[in-house]
Amino acid sequence: MRWWPRSIRWQMLGGLLLLESLSIGLFALLLVQQQRQELNQIARRRLEYEASSLALQTHEAMIEDRPAWIANSVKTVADSPTVEVAKITDPMGKVLFLSRGDASTAVLLPVELTELPVLKQRGAACLTLARNVIECAQAIVKGGDLRGYAWVVRNNSWAHEQLVSLFGDTTIFGIVWIAASALLVVLMSRSIAQPLALLHHGAGELTESFENSGSFPLPVTVNNEIGDLIETFNSMVASLAEQRSGLSDTLSLLDSMLANAPIGLAFLDRGPRFVRVNQVFADLTGVPLSRHLGRTLPELLPQPVAGEIEKAVQRVFMTEEAVHNLELNGEKPLSAASRLGGAWTWLASAYPVRTTPQQVRWVGVIVLDATERKRSEEALRKSEKLAVTGRLAASIAHEINNPLEGVTNLLFLLRNYSDLSEMACNYVSMAENEVHRIAEITQQTLRFYRQSTLPARTTMSELLDSVLSLYQSRMNAMNLRVERDYDPEMDLFCFAGEIRQVFANLVGNSIDATRDGARLLVRVRRSHNWKNPSENGVRIAVADTGAGMPPEVRKRIFEAFFTTKDETGTGLGLWVSYEILMKHRGLVHVRSRTADPGCPGRSPGTVFQIFLPDGPALGNGAGGREQA
Ligand SMILES: Nc1ncnc2c1ncn2[C@@H]1O[C@H](COP(=O)(O)OP(=O)(O)OP(=O)(O)O)[C@@H](O)[C@H]1O
Ligand SMILES: [Mg+2]
Numbered sequence: 001m002r003w004w005p006r007s008i009r010w011q012m013l014g015g016l017l018l019l020e021s022l023s024i025g026l027f028a029l030l031l032v033q034q035q036r037q038e039l040n041q042i043a044r045r046r047l048e049y050e051a052s053s054l055a056l057q058t059h060e061a062m063i064e065d066r067p068a069w070i071a072n073s074v075k076t077v078a079d080s081p082t083v084e085v086a087k088i089t090d091p092m093g094k095v096l097f098l099s100r101g102d103a104s105t106a107v108l109l110p111v112e113l114t115e116l117p118v119l120k121q122r123g124a125a126c127l128t129l130a131r132n133v134i135e136c137a138q139a140i141v142k143g144g145d146l147r148g149y150a151w152v153v154r155n156n157s158w159a160h161e162q163l164v165s166l167f168g169d170t171t172i173f174g175i176v177w178i179a180a181s182a183l184l185v186v187l188m189s190r191s192i193a194q195p196l197a198l199l200h201h202g203a204g205e206l207t208e209s210f211e212n213s214g215s216f217p218l219p220v221t222v223n224n225e226i227g228d229l230i231e232t233f234n235s236m237v238a239s240l241a242e243q244r245s246g247l248s249d250t251l252s253l254l255d256s257m258l259a260n261a262p263i264g265l266a267f268l269d270r271g272p273r274f275v276r277v278n279q280v281f282a283d284l285t286g287v288p289l290s291r292h293l294g295r296t297l298p299e300l301l302p303q304p305v306a307g308e309i310e311k312a313v314q315r316v317f318m319t320e321e322a323v324h325n326l327e328l329n330g331e332k333p334l335s336a337a338s339r340l341g342g343a344w345t346w347l348a349s350a351y352p353v354r355t356t357p358q359q360v361r362w363v364g365v366i367v368l369d370a371t372e373r374k375r376s377e378e379a380l381r382k383s384e385k386l387a388v389t390g391r392l393a394a395s396i397a398h399e400i401n402n403p404l405e406g407v408t409n410l411l412f413l414l415r416n417y418s419d420l421s422e423m424a425c426n427y428v429s430m431a432e433n434e435v436h437r438i439a440e441i442t443q444q445t446l447r448f449y450r451q452s453t454l455p456a457r458t459t460m461s462e463l464l465d466s467v468l469s470l471y472q473s474r475m476n477a478m479n480l481r482v483e484r485d486y487d488p489e490m491d492l493f494c495f496a497g498e499i500r501q502v503f504a505n506l507v508g509n510s511i512d513a514t515r516d517g518a519r520l521l522v523r524v525r526r527s528h529n530w531k532n533p534s535e536n537g538v539r540i541a542v543a544d545t546g547a548g549m550p551p552e553v554r555k556r557i558f559e560a561f562f563t564t565k566d567e568t569g570t571g572l573g574l575w576v577s578y579e580i581l582m583k584h585r586g587l588v589h590v591r592s593r594t595a596d597p598g599c600p601g602r603s604p605g606t607v608f609q610i611f612l613p614d615g616p617a618l619g620n621g622a623g624g625r626e627q628a
């Protein structure tokens with residue numbers, strides 16, 4: 001209803017006006033109707049009375065034979081406010097006297113003429129001439145003879161005036177009544193509409209911004225049910241504000257936990273689609289945080305990882321129980337920026353997130369990057385194996401030494417035996433040579449695994465030879481040409497075992513990077529620190545003509561666990577080597593290039609240059625750590 005007003009005040013006023021107008025109008029109508037009937041009856045009775053009174057007076061005037069009295073009576077009756085016309089006719093209907101106009105020319109109406117027989121029979125009758133025009137007639141009888149009729153016509157304007165006056169009074173009463181009620185309604189509606197408008201305004205402000213709703217608490221201006229409502233509303237808003245502040249504290253806590261937790265967190269709906277993730281999770285997937293929302297797992301993660309997480313999430317939705325420590329392994333890096341090759345491992349747990357005790361709304365997924373942990377476990381396993389193998393090799397070498405000494409002595413005795421032919425002497429010296437070689441191998445093996453706890457002067461050639469001889473068989477198999485360029489007498493003050501470990505890794509890396517027929521150069525020179533020329537020491541170069549490294553690999557080679565060798569490498573070799581070199585206050589410089597198909601003349605390869613200072617400072621600065 002568009003036309004119906006929206007405000008309570010105007011609705012009440014409109015309703016009241018409509019209702020009261022209708023009821024007063026109806027009341028007036030009924031009143032007028034009733035009044036009209038009553039007036040009709042009164043008028044009829046009065047007409048009958050006037051007609052019989054005129055007939056009586058005419059009868060008397062006839063007895064006295066005074067026609068003037070008759071004319072006078074006719075006029076007097078016609079002067080009555082309820083009478084319009086009065087007239088006297090003879091029994092045949094001829095008009096004898098008329099209150100107004102000329103009686104000689106006047107004639108009875110056809111209705112009146114048809115009424116004459118009735119009148120003659122009854123003596124009196126009332127008839128309707130037209131709508132609301134009533135006429136009463138009375139027979140005039142003198143000495144038993146019918147002498148005529150007295151006719152009286154009703155004055156309608158009198159009744160009309162009566163009704164108009166009644167209607168006017170009713171209307172004035174109605175207006176006064178309606179005005180008084182309207183005033184009452186306006187006063188009453190003020191006490192309802194005003195506080196309600198205030199409440200409406202306050203609630204509107206609240207909806208727009210809870211924090212900036214300055215109207216609260218709302219003033220309680222009325223002392224009725226609406227006043228009570230405002231008071232209840234005020235206390236409701238106060239408790240809501242309290243709850244909100246608690247809630248926002250909790251939310252900020254959760255937000256900061258989500259943002260700063262060092263683990264990947266993601267929440268998924270029944271889709272399952274991402275509804276929220278934290279930055280660490282986005283870093284793990286390698287997809288920007290904003291691109292996760294609304295996406296499914298296979299859209300963002302490679303298979304089979306996505307499938308496994310999806311299965312776990314669905315299981316949590318079905319069983320409503322958490323799934324713990326699911327190990328996920330990926331083959332390919334998810335983002336070139338985040339990782340550069342090799343396998344990675346995640347540990348994932350999924351748990352139900354309930355919004356009500358009955359309903360699991362989301363599933364939270366916690367993801368931990370366990371790649372480094374797994375690699376370090378593997379590295380530890382490997383190094384333990386190596387250590388065991390080393391100890392075994394050393395003990396075998398040690399055990400071989402004793403019988404070897406016996407064999408050497410026996411060969412010496414045999415050589416001095418005079419009965420030996422020249423041929424036999426040759427065999428003995430060949431056997432001596434082989435035994436000597438065995439002795440050398442055992443000595444080197446023992447030297448390699450014997451760790452010194454204090455720095456000492458070490459002959460560099462011996463150290464490097466022992467490393468190279470370790471790889472000799474591999475190098476032979478690969479047809480790798482080794483160029484040794486060092487002074488056999490040059491020595492250095494260092495932890496020999498550790499420096500040997502550095503070169504073993506450098507040489508091992510070079511062999512890994514080379515193919516058949518490549519070259520390996522090991523060069524040692526007395527030199528100066530290239531950053532501080534006053535410092536003396538040795539410069540060692542290990543150079544190969546292997547595959548070389550692209551810049552993005554070269555940048556990361558000293559990082560722990562960085563490897564391009566997948567299962568065969570731990571990525572710890574250069575990291576440990578760097579630590580050892582730093583302990584010796586050494587320097588390292590790497591140059592490397594890969595083959596360029598556009599430039600066939602350019603050969604690939606890698607050069608590691610190392611500077612090791614030669615001086616007693618090493619013993620003071622790092623000896624403690626070595627012992628620990
Ligand atoms: N001479 C080289 N030529 C080409 N690449 C090399 C060379 N030396 C090192 N690298 C690269 O540097 C990476 C790291 O070497 P590092 O010695 O630290 O680990 P690794 O050899 O992979 O494993 P580990 O030494 O533990 O067996 C290697 O995976 C390889 O990609
Ligand atoms: Mg290595």
